[in-house]
Amino acid sequence: MKQDYGICGLSVINVYKNPSESSEIVNQLLYGDHFTLLEVNTFWSKIRFVYDGSSGFILNSLYATIDSNVANQLNDFSKAKYNTHLTNYALLESQQLLPILIGSRMDVMTILGHENNESSETSESSLVETALRYTYAPYMKGGRSPFGIDADGFTQIVYKTAQKWLPRQLKDQAKEGVSLSFLEESTPGDLAFFDDEEGQLIHVGILLKDNYIIHAHGCIRIDRIDHTGIFNPYTSQYTHKLRVIKSLNF
Numbered sequence: 186m187k188q189d190y191g192i193c194g195l196s197v198i199n200v201y202k203n204p205s206e207s208s209e210i211v212n213q214l215l216y217g218d219h220f221t222l223l224e225v226n227t228f229w230s231k232i233r234f235v236y237d238g239s240s241g242f243i244l245n246s247l248y249a250t251i252d253s254n255v256a257n258q259l260n261d262f263s264k265a266k267y268n269t270h271l272t273n274y275a276l277l278e279s280q281q282l283l284p285i286l287i288g289s290r291m292d293v294m295t296i297l298g299h300e301n302n303e304s305s306e307t308s309e310s311s312l313v314e315t316a317l318r319y320t321y322a323p324y325m326k327g328g329r330s331p332f333g334i335d336a337d338g339f340t341q342i343v344y345k346t347a348q349k350w351l352p353r354q355l356k357d358q359a360k361e362g363v364s365l366s367f368l369e370e371s372t373p374g375d376l377a378f379f380d381d382e383e384g385q386l387i388h389v390g391i392l393l394k395d396n397y398i399i400h401a402h403g404c405i406r407i408d409r410i411d412h413t414g415i416f417n418p419y420t421s422q423y424t425h426k427l428r429v430i431k432s433l434n435f
Contacts, residue, residue: 188223189418190250191249196215196283198248200212200243201241201300204229207245212321213338214243215290215295215329217289218289230243230244230245234293235260262350266292266431267291271318277365286330287319311374313373316339316399317332319331320405320406322405324403336402341358350368358376361431362375363432364429364430365431368410369430370416371432374392375431378431381406392430397410408424
């Protein structure tokens with residue numbers, strides 16, 4: 186059966202749980218993200234994000250279609266090049282600049298008919314360096330951009346930019362990697378997961394050196410972490426209870 190595909194040619198496209206802008210935002214597509222079209226209706230399309238298999242609804246007016254040959258080329262994520270600058274730009278035919286956000290896929294510019302602006306280069310950055318560039322980005326459920334991002338969106342996009350794959354959802358991310366017995370065994374870039382009193386996973390963050398963690402709590406922030414959990418030095422309180430530390434051996 187013929188499969189139809191689309192691609193995000195804008196800075197960001199919200200993905201909704203239902204075909205309505207008043208519905209919950211469950212994810213975001215960034216520039217260069219491509220997807221399969223599951224349903225196309227008058228105003229909305231149901232899509233499945235190729236990178237992680239998540240699905241939802243986007244407005245038809247916001248995306249471009251691509252053929253299966255192009256989609257198959259884009260499916261090789263090992264060749265993808267991602268923007269590691271907080272913002273970048275693509276040059277449109279109109280000579281206007283399109284803002285491109287950190288984590289966007291830059292190797293698709295020719296597919297979208299855009300040109301490299303002189304500053305739109307990708308650069309090699311470590312996973313931790315990329316994570317730190319999101320500091321103070323506001324929390325937004327379903328977000329994956331520096332202008333609004335949630336906890337598992339943050340860990341996924343940081344790992345994606347470093348060419349390391351993670352699922353979109355917190356519960357699925359926790360299944361990846363190898364569990365560590367002690368915080369002292371961890372290295373910067375490892376993931377720490379946290380649960381509530383009922384044992385349900387509720388949070389994730391990226392470990393830094395010297396017992397610090399960067400995570401999305403109100404905004405992307407850096408706090409202390411110990412064997413109990415995340416400690417906010419300004420309020421002198423623990424905000425999250427540590428469940429497990431995972432090392433992803435790529």
